[in-house]
Amino acid sequence: MTGSGAVTGPQLLERERELAVLAAVVDRARQGEGGVVLITGEAGVGKTSLVRRFLADADGVRSRVGLAEDLVAARTLGPLREMFPDVRDLHEPGAALAAVEAEARAGPGPLALVVDDAHLADAATFEVLRSLGRRAETLPLVLVLAYRPDEVGADHPMRRALGVLVGAHVHRLELHGLSEGAVAALAERSGLDPARLAGLGGNPFYLTEVLAAPDSDLPGAVRDAIVGRVHGLPAPTRDLLEMLALVPRDADLGLFDGLAADVTASLERAERSGLVRVTEGRVAFRHDIARRALEASLPQSRRVHLHRRILGAFEDRRADPAVLLHHAVLASEDDAVARHAPEAARSAAHGDAHREAVTICGLALRRPDLLTHAEQAELHGIAARALYAAGRLPDAARSANRAVAIWERRDPSDPQYGAALLTSARMQTMVARPDSSLAQVRRALEVLEPAGASPLLATAHEMLANLQSIAGDSESAMGSAERARAMAVDLGERLIAARSDMHLGIALAGLGEDAEALSTLRRSVETLALLDAPEPYARATGAMAVTLVWWGRVAEALEWLDLTDRVASEHGFDLLRLHGVAIRAHAHTLQGRWDAAEAALRPLLQVDLGAAINPLPLAFLGRILLRRGDADGDRLVDEAWPLALATGQVRRIAPVAAIRTERAWLRRDPGAVRSLGEHALDVAAQGHLRYLGGEVLRYLRRAGDDVEVFPGCPEGFAAGIRGDHAASAAAWEEAGNPYECALELAESDDPAIAGRGVTILDRLGARATADRVRQDLRVRGVGPVPRRSAPARATTALGLTPRQHEILGLVARGLTSPEIADCLYLSRRTVDNHVADVLAALGVPSRRDAVATFRRHEQSARTLGSAEPGSE
Numbered sequence: 001m002t003g004s005g006a007v008t009g010p011q012l013l014e015r016e017r018e019l020a021v022l023a024a025v026v027d028r029a030r031q032g033e034g035g036v037v038l039i040t041g042e043a044g045v046g047k048t049s050l051v052r053r054f055l056a057d058a059d060g061v062r063s064r065v066g067l068a069e070d071l072v073a074a075r076t077l078g079p080l081r082e083m084f085p086d087v088r089d090l091h092e093p094g095a096a097l098a099a100v101e102a103e104a105r106a107g108p109g110p111l112a113l114v115v116d117d118a119h120l121a122d123a124a125t126f127e128v129l130r131s132l133g134r135r136a137e138t139l140p141l142v143l144v145l146a147y148r149p150d151e152v153g154a155d156h157p158m159r160r161a162l163g164v165l166v167g168a169h170v171h172r173l174e175l176h177g178l179s180e181g182a183v184a185a186l187a188e189r190s191g192l193d194p195a196r197l198a199g200l201g202g203n204p205f206y207l208t209e210v211l212a213a214p215d216s217d218l219p220g221a222v223r224d225a226i227v228g229r230v231h232g233l234p235a236p237t238r239d240l241l242e243m244l245a246l247v248p249r250d251a252d253l254g255l256f257d258g259l260a261a262d263v264t265a266s267l268e269r270a271e272r273s274g275l276v277r278v279t280e281g282r283v284a285f286r287h288d289i290a291r292r293a294l295e296a297s298l299p300q301s302r303r304v305h306l307h308r309r310i311l312g313a314f315e316d317r318r319a320d321p322a323v324l325l326h327h328a329v330l331a332s333e334d335d336a337v338a339r340h341a342p343e344a345a346r347s348a349a350h351g352d353a354h355r356e357a358v359t360i361c362g363l364a365l366r367r368p369d370l371l372t373h374a375e376q377a378e379l380h381g382i383a384a385r386a387l388y389a390a391g392r393l394p395d396a397a398r399s400a401n402r403a404v405a406i407w408e409r410r411d412p413s414d415p416q417y418g419a420a421l422l423t424s425a426r427m428q429t430m431v432a433r434p435d436s437s438l439a440q441v442r443r444a445l446e447v448l449e450p451a452g453a454s455p456l457l458a459t460a461h462e463m464l465a466n467l468q469s470i471a472g473d474s475e476s477a478m479g480s481a482e483r484a485r486a487m488a489v490d491l492g493e494r495l496i497a498a499r500s501d502m503h504l505g506i507a508l509a510g511l512g513e514d515a516e517a518l519s520t521l522r523r524s525v526e527t528l529a530l531l532d533a534p535e536p537y538a539r540a541t542g543a544m545a546v547t548l549v550w551w552g553r554v555a556e557a558l559e560w561l562d563l564t565d566r567v568a569s570e571h572g573f574d575l576l577r578l579h580g581v582a583i584r585a586h587a588h589t590l591q592g593r594w595d596a597a598e599a600a601l602r603p604l605l606q607v608d609l610g611a612a613i614n615p616l617p618l619a620f621l622g623r624i625l626l627r628r629g630d631a632d633g634d635r636l637v638d639e640a641w642p643l644a645l646a647t648g649q650v651r652r653i654a655p656v657a658a659i660r661t662e663r664a665w666l667r668r669d670p671g672a673v674r675s676l677g678e679h680a681l682d683v684a685a686q687g688h689l690r691y692l693g694g695e696v697l698r699y700l701r702r703a704g705d706d707v708e709v710f711p712g713c714p715e716g717f718a719a720g721i722r723g724d725h726a727a728s729a730a731a732w733e734e735a736g737n738p739y740e741c742a743l744e745l746a747e748s749d750d751p752a753i754a755g756r757g758v759t760i761l762d763r764l765g766a767r768a769t770a771d772r773v774r775q776d777l778r779v780r781g782v783g784p785v786p787r788r789s790a791p792a793r794a795t796t797a798l799g800l801t802p803r804q805h806e807i808l809g810l811v812a813r814g815l816t817s818p819e820i821a822d823c824l825y826l827s828r829r830t831v832d833n834h835v836a837d838v839l840a841a842l843g844v845p846s847r848r849d850a851v852a853t854f855r856r857h858e859q860s861a862r863t864l865g866s867a868e869p870g871s872e
């Protein structure tokens, strides 16, 4: 099916618009600005026909076509390997991507790359399609994906691949059945009563079948008729067709030699029956609906028997392990499953086809007694990594532990035992079991050390460094990272050396060696970029951002987060990306962009980011809500605290401890500020987390403690602690941190200055804080300060902020607060607060009045032709 060939076929009905879209995309692609065309619709609606027609008509367009097939676990990069049979070593997404790009650029003319039945493809293929989808815009490439949307459920990997396919270069062609008019015309041409075709929904496949043999008029009846036609054929032909029905796509003609008697004659008869089509030495049912109908009609025992015969034939021709595994499973041949699964699993793992790897390992490990110990351990290891990549962390940790247990029982001196321990240790960190992680890394060191320097041993030292860092033992972490680095350099392992640099940088940051930490991290990032190692690169840029954020260097941190986000999004490193989203939200909180932070954090609460990351979004969102006086804030912070403690990580415990300290201050509980604050300070100091240290120290001061500023304390906190509120506020203004600035201004005895602080708090929507500060001012006799009012950052003609304007617009459209909250990813409470502010700003008593004002305004804006900024 490669090459556009001479498939011309009959004219298609009612597909002019779709063909025009495809032609237009081709025209742009000729200029080097390619595109993506997604063709969707039910089976038989005409997706494949549309693609064929398009390819036949497209002049000067080169094409490569791949078909995905319905196997128990899809072939790794199946459609792409089919498109590029000439490219060897097409075993992982990077190689496939390079092959497509090279072919697209080779010219002459643009390249049409078609994946038919794409919903059946493997995860590695989706990975490639995702990258291609983004790059098509700048290549002479038309990427065409035909698939059945009903097969693409919420957790289907294609969802994620297609989710990123947005933009003007992406076109969706939703195919529907033919119109009543077209159906009537068809019926008339064949002298048929159009009413006979009414129950077919205009589906061209069923229409074609009924027109050819007009004795049935419903899809089920058409399928029965197909099966009936097979039954009417001589036994050898029927036998052959039934076998073909169990081969998910097509078979080469030679497959049946030895499987059936008189193959040539049987094939000929089958072809003449019109049920199958023979092209280029391969035979297939005319349509998959017919194949499935026949398959479904076979008794289970017959299917098992036929799968056994097919398996034998495919084994003789050394077919792809995924194909062998498919027939082995459906033949219920456990021995054969055990024989083929390891190879299929390796291929899936090598290609990053995670979903398939998980399926295959699961199938094979149902009968561990048929596998060697080494195979069992290997499959558990593959499953662990694939589950991890799929974000199923607890399952991943369990699988990794099983691999460890198998080696332990069998041969604890095997370096593979060491490797299994390291894999498992990584998973243990992710599920927040730092103690077992540490124990496993130490055990790995014992196992690996006797054999001397090796990449695995260097990796073990690197991981030890990581664990020591997160536990706050930066001194030891530095030693381990240096050992790892030196060994890696000796071995010429540049990647491990660069990763060790990252851990060295983190350790240096933990020791308070700022300049050296930054230069080491930078060196790590640069080397990882050169080595084209996206995963550790995203990690290292993320580490840089996190380090800077905990020092309060927010603007720089945001720049590094952009890099993390770009690479993690492009490569689908979801956990890294979402961790970045959480850190970014925290940075935005420091900058006073609370709505943005809240909108980013809310969806994170719906995902399992792993026990090691989960506490962050809870705590970050909890803090915003606490300040806003939203009762949910308490719940979130209380939820975050034990989770943070369980991680054993300084960079998890310290932030939540600091938030708890702040809450105690908001609640006017100086005793709690003191006890919580001292602990928080300890943890923050352990990791030299200066911003947090300063923040907590400042609250201790507010609680009346006589505290001393530590070296490197952010200037805003230091000045505040010294009692120089003006200098402190100026420092915070300079740093772009309105919340801390407001708190310091509010300490002033000058009512005008204190009032400015209160106004800032109102503008941030920090109701709880503002209430507390107003009370303090009253008690101190400073006043008058502004009464609570609508925010001063009005920018729209109605005197509303863009956010308020947006929310009022939704109210006007009849949405309730919970609906608006859902739609904007805000809490209900926040929405209610916004609505209250809107009423105050408009000076009206009710939502209805606000909506009336809004409508009046819209009306006059329309007549004046003025545009209104409606969103942030």
Ligand SMILES: Nc1ncnc2c1ncn2[C@@H]1O[C@H](COP(=O)(O)OP(=O)(O)O)[C@@H](O)[C@H]1O
Pocket: 011, 012, 013, 014, 015, 041, 042, 043, 044, 045, 046, 047, 048, 049, 050, 204, 205, 206, 208, 287
């Ligand atoms: N627009 C059309 N007009 C007439 N016949 C069509 C049309 N689209 C498809 N067909 C016929 O319907 C059958 C099924 O179409 P196909 O492209 O294989 O569907 P799909 O790929 O969506 O399952 C084909 O035999 C084809 O000849």
Ligand SMILES: [Mg+2]
Pocket: 047, 048, 049, 116, 117
């Ligand atoms: Mg099709």
